[in-house]
Amino acid sequence: MPEFKRLHCFLCMGQACVSSGAREVRARLAEELAEHGLSDEVVIVETGCAGPCVHGPLLSVWPDEVLYHQVAADDVPKLVVEHFIKGRPYTPCLITEPGGDIIATQRDFAFLQRQHKIVLENCGVIDPERIEEYIARDGYLALGNALTAMTPDQVIDEVKLSGLRGRGGAGFPTGLKWGLLRQSPGPQKYVICNADEGDPGAFMDRSVLEGDPHRVLEAMAIKGYATGADTGYIYCRAEYPLAIRRIEIAVRQAREYGCLGEGLFETDFSFDIELRVGAGAFVCGEETALMQSIEGKRGQPMPRPPFPTQRGLWGCPTSINNVETYANIPWILRHGGAAYAALGTERSKGTKVFALAGNVKNTGLVEVPMGTSLREVVFGIGGGVVDDRPFKAAQTGGPSGGCIPAAHLDAPLDYESLTALGAIVGSGGLIVLDDTSCMVDVARYYMEFCVDESCGKCIPCRAGTRQVYEILTTICEGNATMADLDRLEKLCLLMRDMSLCGLGQTAPNPVLSTLRHFREEYEAHILEQRCPSAVCRKLLTFSINPAKCTGCGVCARNCPVETIHKEDGERRYEVHQDECIKCGMCFDVCNFGAVVKE
């Protein structure tokens, strides 16, 4: 009799769930199953990121599709008895909707149901460390079919038909890019997968590589066949150790199964992949810098032209795509370019994965058709702002992007609409900001990032980022004049037009976009020396609300300049303003909310 498995436990082993204790849950689950003699009937499957990170560790049990969240190791013994022996769901780990409804199954969970999964179709569903599971989900079918039944030109035509555009930021049409490499003459060509994901606040590419790495390998091989390249490089940032390990495992297995290597699918096409690990430099996500880094050099961008498809890695024609761009390819070839083009808007086709984070209830990965409204993503899927505070803006595209203010909540998320609003789709980081974020401070935060990450090669970026950062600092500290605001704008435009690479050209975006939508906040800092969101410390005063102070003294003990005292005989403490350095320590440590900052 074939082995019979009664239940499958899908345990999310994405980074967020692991750091919330998924490994301990895994160990305990194995112990408890053994204890009850269920090890042969109930299987544990370790999957990649399932999406709703805030609910981790996540466990879904099939075929019932019961979804458990925030499972702790101590829940496991009771869960095993209730669900696996008595056959009823273990209620303490079910998700409760804000309205009080209990969600029992994956089908009822709006966060998952309102998405449309193509890139993430296997994430959270298969064990990423077993190629068999990928193959069982039609993995490598598209590659086999391309090699045996399609010409390279037909593959490229299908990709063109899909309307897929690069998901790495610039939105360049993918089919066109592949065609350019195909036409570029040369005996040796390379394809590269950009897994540098440097935008702070983005984690889509990590989740794809951790959850479904074979998908990217398959797509790279397809691109190799379509363009005439026999070698691919994956350039992954060193900050993603789990993704690196899973790529290594996947490459090894794909070679064993004949999906990479010599003479694939009994044709004379050969293709292999090498992994290169970065060493922490944002600019290495820029394609020419990335190639320098693969060659073992400082990751400094080069002027274009020549474009990589003309002269790339080691002087050979090369083409680079982003992880998510690749992850769309197998689906497109299996379902046809037309099916993909049926999704999305006029000029932005297919789906886009957003990494939803910041002050939003359901943080995690969200895949929706292009053109879905920001409102649907933040409120429909994301569940709204934490503590139901007012939504102020969404920041997309990280240090190269901009803000979408509340007035544009109904804007469709696609390349054209966001560009028109002064933001960009970017790689897909989507950070929700509420009224506790100061937009000048946010702009300054991104500029500090760019100061640090500018490679130093060209002056507009190297000196410009620093100057802009300093003007923003004077504004945040209340020392700026309106003339500084003009200087700021001029400098930003100069950097945008004069910098060598995308880093310097787009670094002013967060400033320009906040100036456009939140100019009144800049003016409040300059004209009234006031930070409307109570963030910029130099403009705040800290005081103690006597009605809430219990006299515990924790603020006084923690004050680094010892400027919090109480008068003899008094019970309550007071901040002596002259010596206060506005570090905010008292605000952080007070357990009674008695410290007021304004």
Next chain:
Amino acid sequence: MVQSDVMSGKFGIEAALFRTLDEFIATENHSPDSLIEVLHRAQEIFGYLRNDVLAHVASRLHLPLARVYGVATFYHLFHLKPKGKYEIHVCTGTACYVRGADRVIRSLVKELGVNLDETTSDGLFTLCNARCIGSCGLAPAMMIDKDVHGRVDPKKVRRILRNYR
């Protein structure tokens, strides 16, 4: 200038460490393209990139020392100074930033008595900030060596540190 092992005083454990590094360099065929991989490995072996290690790498890969030094100083993850036993990376990515990474840093500075990029006097911890560790769903987050800790606040910081002391 290439010195022999005896001349440069590499004996015992030191010599063994350099041998381990040389074995790795051999698997990379002494290729100059592998410089970043070799520096990663060297840092794993020696803890940080000492001057003599950089010189050694330069000679084994047939590269000018200036090129090796240039690469070692360009990338954030290479360290030219010794590190503590544990490296604490507080994420200052956007999600963590808007959810209070600065509070986490302030409480670590206070708990450990060191500033960013410094090592505690007992050699246990080095405090650093990280650009984004991709755990935005758990903001604010920090990483101690390879373990990610999510939703940290000043109280949790104390609890976490206790496990490493």
